Amino acid sequence: MNASIGGAIEFIFEPQSSNVTGGKEVGGLSQVIELTLNQLELTVLALALSLVVALPIGLYLGHRGVGEALAVGLGNVGRAVPELALIALMASVVGVGVLNMTVALAVLGVPPILTNAFVGIRQVDRAPVDAARGMGMTEAEILFKVEMPLAVPTLMAGIRGATIAIVATATIAPLAGVLTLGDFIINNNVYGQNGLLAGGILVALLALALEFGLAGLQRLLTSKGLRLSAA
Amino acid sequence: MILAAVGEVGEGFFKERTSETLPCQAKSTHLFCFDWAKENIDSFATPAQQHVEIVAISVVAGFAIAFALALVAHRRRWLQPPLLAATGVIYTVPSLALFFILLPVTGLGRDTVIVALSAYTLQVIYRNVTTGLANVPSAAKEAARGMGMSERQILWRVELPLAVPEIVAGLRIATVSTVALATFAVFINAGGLGTKIYGSGNLTFPTSIVIAGGLAMAIAFAFDLILLAVQRRVTPWRRAAQA
Numbered sequence: 132m133n134a135s136i137g138g139a140i141e142f143i144f145e146p147q148s149s150n151v152t153g154g155k156e157v158g159g160l161s162q163v164i165e166l167t168l169n170q171l172e173l174t175v176l177a178l179a180l181s182l183v184v185a186l187p188i189g190l191y192l193g194h195r196g197v198g199e200a201l202a203v204g205l206g207n208v209g210r211a212v213p214e215l216a217l218i219a220l221m222a223s224v225v226g227v228g229v230l231n232m233t234v235a236l237a238v239l240g241v242p243p244i245l246t247n248a249f250v251g252i253r254q255v256d257r258a259p260v261d262a263a264r265g266m267g268m269t270e271a272e273i274l275f276k277v278e279m280p281l282a283v284p285t286l287m288a289g290i291r292g293a294t295i296a297i298v299a300t301a302t303i304a305p306l307a308g309v310l311t312l313g314d315f316i317i318n319n320n321v322y323g324q325n326g327l328l329a330g331g332i333l334v335a336l337l338a339l340a341l342e343f344g345l346a347g348l349q350r351l352l353t354s355k356g357l358r359l360s361a362a
Numbered sequence: 363m364i365l366a367a368v369g370e371v372g373e374g375f376f377k378e379r380t381s382e383t384l385p386c387q388a389k390s391t392h393l394f395c396f397d398w399a400k401e402n403i404d405s406f407a408t409p410a411q412q413h414v415e416i417v418a419i420s421v422v423a424g425f426a427i428a429f430a431l432a433l434v435a436h437r438r439r440w441l442q443p444p445l446l447a448a449t450g451v452i453y454t455v456p457s458l459a460l461f462f463i464l465l466p467v468t469g470l471g472r473d474t475v476i477v478a479l480s481a482y483t484l485q486v487i488y489r490n491v492t493t494g495l496a497n498v499p500s501a502a503k504e505a506a507r508g509m510g511m512s513e514r515q516i517l518w519r520v521e522l523p524l525a526v527p528e529i530v531a532g533l534r535i536a537t538v539s540t541v542a543l544a545t546f547a548v549f550i551n552a553g554g555l556g557t558k559i560y561g562s563g564n565l566t567f568p569t570s571i572v573i574a575g576g577l578a579m580a581i582a583f584a585f586d587l588i589l590l591a592v593q594r595r596v597t598p599w600r601r602a603a604q605a
Contacts, residue, residue: 136466213541217575219560223565223567299456
């Protein structure tokens with residue numbers, strides 16, 4: 132049976148009979164919601180872990196203006212790491228499960244967040260920083276009250292890039308025993324061609340929803356002054 | 363026998379050396395088995411070649427489309443925001459998902475991968491070509507205009523050459539990410555190094571994953587170096603300025 136948009140939409144809303152489950156129906160809205168929530172949960176966990184690891188280091192290095200080779204080089208190398216090999220290696224050497232997948236996916240999130248935190252803080256105009264120092268602000272105050280607000284667009288671009296990379300790769304988490312929407316794709320002998328197409332559509336919608344959500348958050352976090360000067 | 367002992371001297375030294383029962387292959391958590399690698403390295407040649415082909419075709423196609431779009435938008439500025447938004451939406455859709463969304467149109471196989479991966483490169487290349495052109499100093503353009511150059515001559519002889527570093531920077535990012543993403547081609551029966559990571563419904567074993575992943579990264583760095591060399595070649599004035 133070939134895939135069709137109509138068939139895929141039906142698969143998303145109505146459970147379908149399958150050739151290999153022995154009469155047990157697959158797909159349907161309740162399974163779609165369950166797998167979507169799993170993928171979202173895995174994405175949030177991995178993103179949180181990569182933020183905890185990468186953001187402080189990136190902010191600190193950016194504020195001090197040291198370690199450019201590390202911060203930028205890591206971003207470049209990170210882009211070349213094949214996600215499939217990373218997940219596969221994690222699953223077969225370290226083991227399967229949510230915790231291991233969280234760590235493997237966080238590895239993808241670290242480079243964009245670290246690089247953008249460093250670059251964002253680094254390229255803040257020196258005049259307001261000097262003014263803040265002249266007013267007697269501490270280094271921490273300068274970082275959190277002057278540099279970070281001014282670096283919001285670059286910081287958020289890194290976080291958005293990390294989120295998209297993580298949610299996209301969480302699709303192959305079923306290889307490591309964590310059932311996400313990618314189950315429709317990876318176990319397509321169970322779900323059939325319409326399940327494949329449905330999986331693709333659902334993953335795409337999830338990624339777009341996250342991207343738009345974060346774009347909205349970025350608008351909220353950007354100070355009024357910056358928004359006015361951009362307009 | 364002597365060869366077999368190099369990787370794994372202790373256990374399994376006396377075992378038969380056949381493809382099925384290499385000592386270190388039996389343990390699934392063993393990270394790297396030199397014996398297996400030595401015997402099977404040849405089997406990576408075809409997947410690696412397929413991988414390079416997928417990446418090269420996708421990036422060339424993506425570059426042709428993005429470059430044309432950027433040149434059109436350079437003349438008609440009002441097109442820039444909608445084109446950036448449209449390529450951004452495509453960029454956000456995970457390429458693995460895009461493979462299967464294209465399934466009813468292009469079916470299983472390499473065409474689907476090439477369409478999806480070239481679509482994925484559009485945003486980065488388009489954005490870098492437009493910023494590259496926008497950052498050309500207006501003094502250079504005015505001087506060219508003062509010399510009597512036509513708009514077309516200014517574009518091809520002044521603006522594009524000066525934008526080369528940014529254009530190549532975009533190409534490098536697009537190419538390196540595409541090499542990593544092309545491992546997903548295995549899910550849509552299009553070959554490539556992914557077949558050495560995930561084959562016939564199962565993960566292959568660690569040694570194979572390490573070699574395939576390592577080869578993918580090596581291909582990425584090789585492409586990166588080639589693009590960098592091309593940039594040096596076509597912007598000789600930058601070397602002169604640095605010296």
